[in-house]
Structures are given as C-alpha cells and as structure tokens.
Amino acid sequence: MSGNEVRVQAINKITNRVPLSVKTPKPLSEIWGCDVFNLARMEESLSKNVFKTIKNTVQTGAALDTATADMVAAAMKEWALSKGVKFYSHIFYPMTNITAEKHDGFIITNSDGGAITEFTGSLLIKGEPDGSSFPNGSIRMTNAARGYTAWDPTSPAYIMHTDNSSTLMIPCVFMSWTGEALDKKIPLLRSNHAMNKAAQKVLALMGETNIATLNSSCGAEQEYFLVDSAFANSRPDLLLAGRTLFGASPAKGQQFDDHYFGAIPERVQVFMQDFEDQLYRLGIPAKTHHNEVAPGQFEIAPYFEAANVAADHQQLMMTLMKSTAKKHGFMCLLHEKPFAGVNGSGKHVNWSVGNATQGNLLDPGKTPHDNLNFLLFCGAVIRGVHLFGPLLRAVIASAANDHRLGANEAPPAILSVYLGDQLEKVYMDIKAGKLAMTTDGGLMDLGLPQILKFERDPGDRNRTSPFAFTGNRFEFRAVGSSQSVSGPLVAMNTMLADSLNWIADKLEAELKKKDDKATAVFAVLKEIMELHGNVVFGGNGYSPEWHKMAVEERGLKNLPTSAEAIPMLREESVRKLFESTGVLTRVELESRFEVYAEQYILSIEVEAKLVIDMAKTSIYPAAIHYLSEIAQTSSEMAKMDVKLDDTVAKAVAAEANAMMAAVGKLSAAIKQHDFATTEEHMNYCAHVIRDLMNEVRAHADALEMEVADELWPFPKYSEMLFIK
CATH class of the missing domain: 1.20.120.1560 (Four Helix Bundle (Hemerythrin (Met), subunit A))
Known part of the structure; x- marks a missing residue:
C-alpha cells in the first residue's frame, strides 16, 4: 500500500467516523468529588476523635499514629468496596515525569478456602516496589533493589474507573531502603515544610501572633495537541518520540491568528466535556478550556490548589487526558514542540504562598507599598530568582523543552522577574531610598455606553518573561507541557525558604536598631534590590539587546540548552541550598543530575x-x-x-x-x-x-x-x- 493510500484511508476514516454518543451531563453538585475519599467522607465514616486527628494531619502535616491509620484504612476499604472496587494501588511519582502504580487485591483466603477482604493500616501505609527498576541515579542497583512506598495522607485517595473494573488509588511517596528520596513527592513535601518554617519566622518578626501553617499553591495551565489516531498511528516519530521528526510547513499554519480562542471543534468539545466530567468526579477543579494559538492545539487550566495536591492532580490529569483522547479517536500530544513552525506547548505554573490566617502573602491588595508582608515575600522571590535562576532553568530542562524555549510562544532561557510598571516602581523607589505614592491602573473606558466600565490592572502582561508577577502570584512560564510541576515547585519553595531565612536574620537585626517596622522592612528591601535588582526586567525578553545586556551588564546566565542547564544541579550554591533547607541531600541531588542527564x-x-x-x-x-x-x-x-x-x-x-x-x-x-x-x-x-x-x-x-x-x-x- 502506497503512502498516499494509507493517508487517504486515514482521511476517509476520520471524515466518516461515527461520533461517540454524548451522554446527558450530570449536575456538578452530583458528581463533584464523588470518587474521592476526602475529608468530608472521612468525617462521615470516622469517630470524632479519629477524624480530628486525621484532619490535623491533612491540614498541618502533623504526625499520624498507627491506631488512626488502622481506622482510616478500614473506613477507606468499606467506602471503596461500596463503589465496586476490588483492587487498590499505591500510586507514586518516580523521576520519569509520569506515574507508577502497582495493583493489589483486597482479597485473601482463609483456612476454609473461602475469600475475604482485608486492608489494614500497615497495608495502607507501606508498599514495596523494586527501587532499582526506576530512575535512581545509582542509589539503587539490582543487587540492592529494595524500595518502599509510603502513604501520603495529605493527598486524598481516589477511585479510577475502567470499563470493567475500579481501583482505589492511594498517593504515596517513594524511597530507597536506605531512606533516600527516589521520587518527586518527597522533595516537594520537604520544600513546603522548609518554606513554612522560614515564613513563620518572618511573620512572627512582623508582629503576627496567630499564624496558621503556610502552604504553597499551584495552578498549572496545560497546553496540548490533539491529532487523530489514524494519522498518529501512521507516524513512527509520534508513536515513539512524541513529536514529528519530519514535516514540511503547510501553506496555512497559524499566521492568520484564527485558531486562538476560536470556536472549539465539535468533536474536540465532546472530548473536553468527557474529560472534564472525569476530572470533576476526582475533585480536580478544571476551570477553563479553549483553543490555543496553533491549529490543533488546546489548553485546560485548573483552579489553584495546595501544591502537593495540585502536583498529584497534574499527573492524574495528564494520564486521563491521554486515555480519554484515545477513547475519542485522538492521540493527545504533550510534547513541547510536536510540530515545527507552529507554537509549542507549555505548562505555565502559577505559584503563590499563603495560609488561613494571613491569606495569600503574594497578594498586594489595593496599594502594594502599604502591605509590608507582601513586599517582604515578593522581595524574597526577587532575591531567590537572582541567586538561583540557573536552578530554575535546570528544573525545566529536557530534550523536548529545548525546542520551545526562546521561541515566540515561550520565554527565553535567561531567568528574569517581571513585576509590572507599578510594582517595579515601588521597588526602585525603595532602592533609591524613597517611596513615592503610586496610582492604580485607572478605569478602562471604551466610549461605548453598552460596555460597562471596569478597573484595569495596574500592570500589563509580559509574555516574554519567564517569571512574571501577575497580580497575586508569580507565573513560571517556562515549564514544559510534558513535565511534572513538582520539580519547579520544589525549586521555587526552596529558594523562597532560603530568602525568607535571610530576610528573618536581616529583619531581626534591623528591628533591634529601629522600632518602626516599616523602616526596618524598607532597609531590608533596599539591600535586596541593591544586591539582586538586576534580575528585574520589564522589557522585551526576546530582543537581542536584552540577551546581551542580561549576560554582559547584569551578570545573568544564558543556558539555551539542557546540556548547559542540567549541570547547574552540581553547582556548590545549589547543593548548599538544598542541604541547608533539608530538602535534598547531596546524594539525592546528584542522583537527580544523573537521572535527568541520562534521560x-x-x-x-x-x-x-x-x-x-x-x-x-x-x-x-x-x-x-x-x-x-x-x-x-x-x-x-x-x-x-x-x-x-x-x-x-x-x-x-x-x-x-x-x-x-x-x-x-x-x-x-x-x-x-x-x-x-x-x-x-x-x-x-x-x-x-x-x-x-x-x-x-x-x-x-x-x-x-x-x-x-x-x-x-x-x-x-x-x-x-x-x-x-
């Protein structure tokens, strides 16, 4: 059969495809979180004392005792069995950007030859996969292969359904027999702990007395392509590499700007609604979906969640996206650049830090210069990006993302911080020893009476910035679409913890000299801007002038390929950062270098x-x-x-x-x-x-x-x- 005959058959198959029958969607209130063993379900099935204990663990990371684990395991099993589940799985996140799972039956046999179900706290808490069969950077070898999974109660268990089976999925950490982290979850949990500890010190110095546990949050905008499986299965490169290694640009691509936010094709809309119904059942807050810039490209964005849960949900989302696309006759491409000549796909990670008592500490409110807590935390981010920009570049390094960084849809490989005109002026005034009053953005008046006037943001958006402040959070725009968000979150949390520890020491010294908190804060921020203000840039990040200025005048590193970025994990400053915060030991960090270099x-x-x-x-x-x-x-x-x-x-x-x-x-x-x-x-x-x-x-x-x-x-x- 000739090449054209294969393509003609594929086209005929697509154009004559019988569409999947569309089910009448159930109300959101009926399906939301129905397959999740969340706190609400725990409260229904546990005693008050047991529920109080597990709730405290989930919300604050407090230690959990064996007796409570047994009670939770029993309730979890009964809930799962009531929904037709016969298997459970410890699901974990090795250093592969995908998930791993081992399925076990609840069933055991008794002395009479009958079958009963069993699921104890010990089975809930611990599993035992082969540590040498996953990327481990020489920590585990075939002759020393033992590894463990351990239940992470801060991320809820859930049920995954297939056409003829259902499995209880239990989010876990993954470690070696000798105790090293072999996954992406342990460093994320450690980084959040380190950030919370440092933030508590700063807030206490600022006079806060009621300080709840702080957590970072994440909302990741996921871009992807859909290609009909009849086409994709005829392309060995798409099947094995995830991108087209050959392909001439068509006469029409994205030059008319007619796909972005355009009407969603009906078949794609059916896929999206099916996919999102599954997300809602699992408590994943899918917020928006739309056509992206390139033809055949789309985006889905969830609402913000606690970073650890958001990272788990991101992994689950990618898995569901692929399986649902297959059911609808598509192949979902998560590669960062599956087609040359058109936009690639990223995963913009929106990141902030907050708690139940002080709220979002990266939210400036109405006038940013009046919010001292905000200015300190934002200043900590500025310092962190300046000191550890190469680390941020390293954690988004991959062979796939190298095709995208620096192109028109992606930021350059030079890490800089965009603050917006108003906020940048505040920090520059602090650096100059003055703090001028700033104005808000003003009303947007289009001169059309039927269009309501609305207040515009005080700063524009800068899509060329890799690390941009967007009103109440920072957006790390350089993360690749196929990547786990855990690595970027670990780096951001850890650099923030380091900066907050530095700020706490400086602030404590200043407060001993001055009674006025504002004066002390401005003194600390002035030093930050003098030492690290070079990383703040609000111009065109694509311009050759910026690339020259960034390297030659501002001393920033340009690491255009992963071959140059991944070795940054071996920099002594990075090793000290992770060691001092307790996030990664030198052995664990070196293993990550080896794994990512090999990949x-x-x-x-x-x-x-x-x-x-x-x-x-x-x-x-x-x-x-x-x-x-x-x-x-x-x-x-x-x-x-x-x-x-x-x-x-x-x-x-x-x-x-x-x-x-x-x-x-x-x-x-x-x-x-x-x-x-x-x-x-x-x-x-x-x-x-x-x-x-x-x-x-x-x-x-x-x-x-x-x-x-x-x-x-x-x-x-x-x-x-x-x-x-």
Whole structure:
C-alpha cells in the first residue's frame, strides 16, 4: 500500500467516523468529588476523635499514629468496596515525569478456602516496589533493589474507573531502603515544610501572633495537541518520540491568528466535556478550556490548589487526558514542540504562598507599598530568582523543552522577574531610598455606553518573561507541557525558604536598631534590590539587546540548552541550598543530575535512530519510486519526440542524495560513545547529534515539497493539524 493510500484511508476514516454518543451531563453538585475519599467522607465514616486527628494531619502535616491509620484504612476499604472496587494501588511519582502504580487485591483466603477482604493500616501505609527498576541515579542497583512506598495522607485517595473494573488509588511517596528520596513527592513535601518554617519566622518578626501553617499553591495551565489516531498511528516519530521528526510547513499554519480562542471543534468539545466530567468526579477543579494559538492545539487550566495536591492532580490529569483522547479517536500530544513552525506547548505554573490566617502573602491588595508582608515575600522571590535562576532553568530542562524555549510562544532561557510598571516602581523607589505614592491602573473606558466600565490592572502582561508577577502570584512560564510541576515547585519553595531565612536574620537585626517596622522592612528591601535588582526586567525578553545586556551588564546566565542547564544541579550554591533547607541531600541531588542527564541523552539518541530509520526505509524509497516514475514517463514521451523538463527530477535526486549523505554522518555520529564526562556527552548530543538530525530533516522536508503527493509515506502537517 502506497503512502498516499494509507493517508487517504486515514482521511476517509476520520471524515466518516461515527461520533461517540454524548451522554446527558450530570449536575456538578452530583458528581463533584464523588470518587474521592476526602475529608468530608472521612468525617462521615470516622469517630470524632479519629477524624480530628486525621484532619490535623491533612491540614498541618502533623504526625499520624498507627491506631488512626488502622481506622482510616478500614473506613477507606468499606467506602471503596461500596463503589465496586476490588483492587487498590499505591500510586507514586518516580523521576520519569509520569506515574507508577502497582495493583493489589483486597482479597485473601482463609483456612476454609473461602475469600475475604482485608486492608489494614500497615497495608495502607507501606508498599514495596523494586527501587532499582526506576530512575535512581545509582542509589539503587539490582543487587540492592529494595524500595518502599509510603502513604501520603495529605493527598486524598481516589477511585479510577475502567470499563470493567475500579481501583482505589492511594498517593504515596517513594524511597530507597536506605531512606533516600527516589521520587518527586518527597522533595516537594520537604520544600513546603522548609518554606513554612522560614515564613513563620518572618511573620512572627512582623508582629503576627496567630499564624496558621503556610502552604504553597499551584495552578498549572496545560497546553496540548490533539491529532487523530489514524494519522498518529501512521507516524513512527509520534508513536515513539512524541513529536514529528519530519514535516514540511503547510501553506496555512497559524499566521492568520484564527485558531486562538476560536470556536472549539465539535468533536474536540465532546472530548473536553468527557474529560472534564472525569476530572470533576476526582475533585480536580478544571476551570477553563479553549483553543490555543496553533491549529490543533488546546489548553485546560485548573483552579489553584495546595501544591502537593495540585502536583498529584497534574499527573492524574495528564494520564486521563491521554486515555480519554484515545477513547475519542485522538492521540493527545504533550510534547513541547510536536510540530515545527507552529507554537509549542507549555505548562505555565502559577505559584503563590499563603495560609488561613494571613491569606495569600503574594497578594498586594489595593496599594502594594502599604502591605509590608507582601513586599517582604515578593522581595524574597526577587532575591531567590537572582541567586538561583540557573536552578530554575535546570528544573525545566529536557530534550523536548529545548525546542520551545526562546521561541515566540515561550520565554527565553535567561531567568528574569517581571513585576509590572507599578510594582517595579515601588521597588526602585525603595532602592533609591524613597517611596513615592503610586496610582492604580485607572478605569478602562471604551466610549461605548453598552460596555460597562471596569478597573484595569495596574500592570500589563509580559509574555516574554519567564517569571512574571501577575497580580497575586508569580507565573513560571517556562515549564514544559510534558513535565511534572513538582520539580519547579520544589525549586521555587526552596529558594523562597532560603530568602525568607535571610530576610528573618536581616529583619531581626534591623528591628533591634529601629522600632518602626516599616523602616526596618524598607532597609531590608533596599539591600535586596541593591544586591539582586538586576534580575528585574520589564522589557522585551526576546530582543537581542536584552540577551546581551542580561549576560554582559547584569551578570545573568544564558543556558539555551539542557546540556548547559542540567549541570547547574552540581553547582556548590545549589547543593548548599538544598542541604541547608533539608530538602535534598547531596546524594539525592546528584542522583537527580544523573537521572535527568541520562534521560536527555537517551531521548536524543532515540530520536536520532528514528530519523535514520524513517529516512532510509520510507522517505528515500518514496523519492526513488518517484524518480523511477519520472524516468519511465520521460522515456515514453521521448518516443513521441516530446522532451520533458527535468528540473524536478534533478531536484529530487539532489535532495535524496544529500539526505542519505547526512544520514550516513548521523549514523556514524551516534556510534560515538567515548566521552570523558556526562556533561561532554550531553553537549555532543545537543550540538552534534541534533545538528545532524536537522540536516537530514531539511533535505527530507524539501523532498516532501517535490515528491508526488500520492507517494509520500506519512500524513502531512496540513492533514494532522487541520482534519479533526
């Protein structure tokens, strides 16, 4: 079957697809959180004393005793069995950006040969997967493989349904037999603990007496592409690498700006509603969905949640997104750049810090300069990003995200902070030793009587900033769409903890010299801006002038590739940061360097092998077949004394030969394994392998524009992006 026949069959299958029957949606009040063993369900099924204990653990992280765990386990089992569940799973989050789960039955047999159900506190608390079979950075080896999962009561258990089964899922941490963190959850919980401890000190110095436990919060905007599975299954690159390694740009892409916020295709809308109903059953607050900028690209954004729960929900959301898309005949692509020439996908992490008594400490209220707590916490963020910008770059480093950072839809790889005009002026005034009154944004009046006037924000949005203040939170815009939000949250919480500890020491010293808190606060903030104000930038982050100024004048680091960013995890300042806050030991941090470096290298090597295979076995044969057809036609026409123009044949032959020459160079390059260091190997992948892959692609994409459409072996961009 020719390439075109495969594509025609796919198109016919899509256009003649019988749509899934749409169920009448149930009211939100009926389905919200119905599959979650949350505090409300615990209160219904536990005694008052037991519920009070587990509630305190969930809300403050207080220690939990064995007796309480037994009571919770019994109630959890009865609730799950009442909903038809036969299995339970300790679900955890290894260093792979995806989830891991091991399913166990509630069933055991008794001495009479009968079957009963059992689920004790000990079974709830501990599981035992193989620690050496997950990425661990040499912490666990095959001859020393034991690892443990342990129940995290601060993230609620829930039920996952399939067509013929249901499983109780219990969020867990994952550690080695020797106690090192092998997952993304333990560092996140530790980072939040460190941040809370430091924040409590600052708030106490500010005179606060009733201080509830502080938590960071997260709301992550998830971008993704949908491609019909009939097309995706015909593309080895999409199946194995998650992105198209070949593909010429179609005549129409996103240049008309007609997809962003456009009418959602009906089939996509059905998928979204099905997907979101599942999210609501699991208590995941999906807030908005819409078309994104690129054709075939969409976004869903949940409401803010506590960081640990939000991170778990993000992982669950990605899993459900893929499985639901498959049910609707789509493949959901979470790769950061699945299609060259159009926007890639990010996961903008909106992050703030607060508690039940002081509220959101990154919310300035009406006039930011009057809110001393806000100014201190915002100043702590400024200091943290300046000192640990390279760390923030490292935690969003991946082979996939390298394709996106710095492009028109993504911020540059230089970490800077955008505050907005009004707030930036406040901090610059503090740095200059003065604090001028500021004005609000003013009323937006369009001169149209039917449009109500509304108060506009005091600052614009800067989409070129990687780390932007957006009114009551910071938005880390550089996170990749396929990545776990845990890594960025760990880095942000930890750098904030370090800065708050520094501020507490400085503030305590200033308060001993001055009775006036405002004067003491401004003295601390003035020092922050003098030392770290270089990281504040409100201009165009894409401009060459900024890149030059950032590096040469402001001393900021530009780390354009993951090969340069991941080694930042080995910087002594980063090691001290994690050690001093108790978030990661040196061994745990080094293991993360090894894991992420290996994943980067392996990702590029897989793509390189795919490029070679697809070029040799599909694209080159299509070009030769086309040349053969041209030669045969030319010969037949010559018999009739008609000479055909041979321009196309020459172009195809030249591109085919050049492509195969590049394939030969790439094949030789991937056999190189003699590297002195891991860093050297990563740089080789970034600057040699990738360049050779791009060289092969350039010739292949040129061939796509020359070879007869009926012979081209793969679905084209014009089909995958526009046929839904």
